[in-house]
Amino acid sequence: MPDTTASLHARDDIPRGIMLMILGALLVPGLDAAAKMLGERHAMPAGEIALLRFVLQSLMVFPFLIGREGWQSLRIQNVGLNLFRGVALGVASFLFFLALKNMPLADATAIFFVEPMIVTLLSAVLLKETVGWRRLTAVFVGFLGAVIVIRPNFVALGLVATLPLMTAALVALYLVLSRHLSGRTSPLAMHFYAGIGGSVSMLVICLVGTQAGIAELGLEVPRGAAVWGLLLTTGLFATVAHLLFIQAYRLAPASLLAPFGYFEIVSATILGFLLFGDMPDAGKGIGIAIIVASGVYIAWRENRLAARRSSLSPERG
Template sequence: MLTDNARGAIFMMLAMAAFTINDTFMKLLSAEIPLFQALFIRGIASVAAFLCLSGWMGGLRFDFGRRDWILIGLRTTGEVGAAYFFLTALFNMPLANVTAVLQALPLTVTLAAALFLAEPVGWKRLTAILVGFLGVMLIIRPGPDGFNIYALMALASVACVTLRDLATRRLSDRVPSIVVALCAGIGVTASAGIASLWVPWAMPSAAGLGFLSGAAVFVVAGYILSVTAVRAGDLGFVSPFRYTGLLWALVLGLLIFGDWPDGLTLMGAAIIVTTGLFTLFRERATGRRKASALRDPS
């Protein structure tokens, strides 16, 4: 019999696999149709799936206050920016390189929460964040030999996801998760649809239609599995399994696109993952100490 944490870990690994397979399908589409067209068509299918899911779960409620709606708007803005910057980078960079940069998210969210939400961050976690950013620099290598505009877009997607996650942290418990995901999907789809009006559309091949369908299926599966993972196990235990997405990106990048990161990129990815795991460990330890202090105030 699996424990709740074991089930949560399995769901999280499956979620990361689903998201990375979605990214692979989207990258395959880059040779056939423009970015905004791909986002719009995938978005329609995803929003339809979310609507069906929310109807089945009975979770569509909109009776929350103005503050929550502002936060949902802010979160959706971050989601729109993240989709644009991430997919633009993905269409023009190796899959593993873009995925490796995204592994800095636990570090950026922790730092941003300290700066903007006044959450405490000790010197050990701050040091881990700084070391992690050195790992990011090894991947994007600012300078004439290793840097390009798409590496900057990968960093911009990290900033947008950080904004999204900060807004999510401030949402009240009255807001159902499915409503948050649905609003994000509608925002991305509407933005891509408007932007696609200024870009010539292309007719995808039969294979391209298959890629689009696969992307829609796997992005929805990733959302469902990630939510299930967090609800099944302890967040501190389940979260580190997000890093398995990098392993999927390395394997799929090699098998599908023939890409394998160089030594500096792999070293940077290893630094980011190590410091991210340390940050998560410190947050978990801090949470346990706070819980212990509340139970025994003496």
């Protein structure tokens, strides 16, 4: 993958990127909670939930894309890579929704938190970003906090615990590609094409799964206001959160933003308690505090570095 980091850093606005990343991370568990309710309480197949999430995502963003940027916005560079982002995210969504039907929301989220480590490593390898020991330390400290929150037990959960791990790898690839492509395509167009890629890939997977008789890949007509309300919630939360992510990755390096993904555990724990009765304990409070502290430390340090760079650069008249 070509090195685009130098050109991207000219537009970096690290504090804004961090803020947008945190907001997006806090919203994602809302999408996951709606998907879990669809699977657990309405017996909707995980594949169909993922498919309809991407269809609705594309439908929601399309009017804004055309209204703000015109029909010419559909002609973008790197169409294949933008669609591939959607394929990766589509398969990731299916795997995570399948996991949510079999385990608590916060547990799945905690296991998923190997994703920032993978983002940090991929951004160094593919984007040639410089990743210092402090940033790596923050990633591992944040992950330690996530483990303390949930203390996931792979023996108790079994093979289903590997589903969030596979999700993490695919989402990390999606995010690194977002950083790579963000300087060339508008956030709305990137989100639209990711939705198309996710929709097409999940439709093919579901059609094949239906023919093979795989229950979690079956297709059925959604019925009832509650089901449609939850489906619209998945589309809305996905649209808003991922637009925030795309904009964040336009403003700051992928490896820097990675630790702030841990903020998902905050809203995941709250929603798990409110919607599914997963009672938080003192250990979870300690873990959340560690997660927040690691994110605050990175934000504080990057602001210091930005101020130092600004003071060393020549003034412009």
